[in-house]
Amino acid sequence: MNPSGVLPAAPSIPSAKLRKTRKPLTRKKKILLIASLICLLASGIGFVAINYHVEQTGDSFTVSVDRAPEADAALILGAAVSPNGMLSGILQDRMDRGIQLYRAKKVKKLLLSGDHGEASYDEVTAMGRYARQHGVPSEDIFLDHAGFTTYESMYRARDVFQVKRALIVTQGFHLSRSVYIARSLGIEAWGVTSNLHSYGGENYFETRELPARFKAFVQVNIHSHPTFLGPAIPISGDGRKTHDRQL
Numbered sequence: 323m324n325p326s327g328v329l330p331a332a333p334s335i336p337s338a339k340l341r342k343t344r345k346p347l348t349r350k351k352k353i354l355l356i357a358s359l360i361c362l363l364a365s366g367i368g369f370v371a372i373n374y375h376v377e378q379t380g381d382s383f384t385v386s387v388d389r390a391p392e393a394d395a396a397l398i399l400g401a402a403v404s405p406n407g408m409l410s411g412i413l414q415d416r417m418d419r420g421i422q423l424y425r426a427k428k429v430k431k432l433l434l435s436g437d438h439g440e441a442s443y444d445e446v447t448a449m450g451r452y453a454r455q456h457g458v459p460s461e462d463i464f465l466d467h468a469g470f471t472t473y474e475s476m477y478r479a480r481d482v483f484q485v486k487r488a489l490i491v492t493q494g495f496h497l498s499r500s501v502y503i504a505r506s507l508g509i510e511a512w513g514v515t516s517n518l519h520s521y522g523g524e525n526y527f528e529t530r531e532l533p534a535r536f537k538a539f540v541q542v543n544i545h546s547h548p549t550f551l552g553p554a555i556p557i558s559g560d561g562r563k564t565h566d567r568q569l
Contacts, residue, residue: 369532369536372535372536372539373532373535373536375539376498376499376502376535376536376538376539377498377499377502377535378498379498379501379502379505380497380498380499380500380501380502380513381498383501383505383511383512383513384497384498384501384512384513384514384515385512385513385514386514387419387422387423387426387428387514390423390428390489390512390514391428391487391489391512392427392428392429392487393428393429393487393488393489393510393512394429394430394431394485394486394487394488394557394558395429395430395431395432395433395464395479395483395485395488395489395557396420396423396424396428396429396431396432396433396488396489396490396491396514397433397435397475397476397479397485397488397489397490397491397504397511398416398417398419398420398432398433398434398435398449398491398492399416399435399436399469399472399475399490399491399492399496399500400413400434400435400436400437400445400446400449400469400475401413401416401436401445402445403443403444403445403448403449405442407444407447407448407451408448409448409449409452411519411521412493412521413445413449414452415493415516415517415518415519416491416492416493416516417449417452417453417456418516418518419491419514419515419516419518420432420434420453420491420516421453421456421457421458423489423491423514424458424462425457428489429489430462431462431463431464431557431558431561432453432458432462432463432464432561433464433466433479433483433485433488433557434446434449434450434453434463434464434465434466435466435469435475435478435479436449436466436467436469436475437469437470438465438467438468439468439470444467446465446466446467446469447465447565447566447567447569449465450463450465450565450569451569453569454569460561460562460565460569461560461561461562462561463561463565463569464483464555464557464561464564465561465564465565465566466478466479466482466483466564467564467566468548468549468550468552470548470549472496472499472500472503472534472538473503473538473541473542473546473548474548474549475500476500476503476504476507476509477507477547477548478548478550478551479504479509480504480507480508480509481551481554482551482552482553482554482555483554483555483556483557484554484555484556484557484558485509485557486509486510487509487510487511488504488509488510488511488512489511489512489513489514490504490511490512490513490514491513491514491516492513492515492516493515493516493517493521493527494515494517495524495527495528495531496527496531497513497515498513498535499531499534499535499538500513501513502535502538502542503538503541503542506542507542
């Protein structure tokens, strides 16, 4: 027993023994590490390059209303509508720009492409009614009920509606990708921006476009197919064939 009441000190351990021994990387592991870093770097560079390519291709075919060439149709891309059929601010601006092109005689038809995948949600009929209320005749309004994505809207415009020349109408953040897809699929397309107001969330929309442009590049190059096709409904005909209810 220790009469002083002081516990004896723990035996000292050389600091070198406290450190875990680090094994040097083998040659194989070094090669794998370097290869992984190179792949990561190449992927990042490729992602940036593809985004730049898609954006520049689309931007080079963006025009004003005055400079827009005559085309088969204004292809207006869908966006959110409320349960009572009211257009969101973004979609209303797209429609107003498309109607402006129609009145300026830049196009003879409006092709309204959006989501009508469920009976309870119908973007295109709401869009069609808006066009009808603003003086566009029913026969000049074509509804694409299966334009679930931008890629599908362009694919169906080409194969179902047989559009050869189009003026694509959407906001600037979305326009370059839309025009790139259309031209990659063989449509002679130009983009006309519909930025008539400030919407808020622009930074979010721009950020979301980065992976979306990459996806568009992949879809174009692997020749992805849309969810639905169907029989041809030429844009030169009567748009009322595409209406499933009164506009």
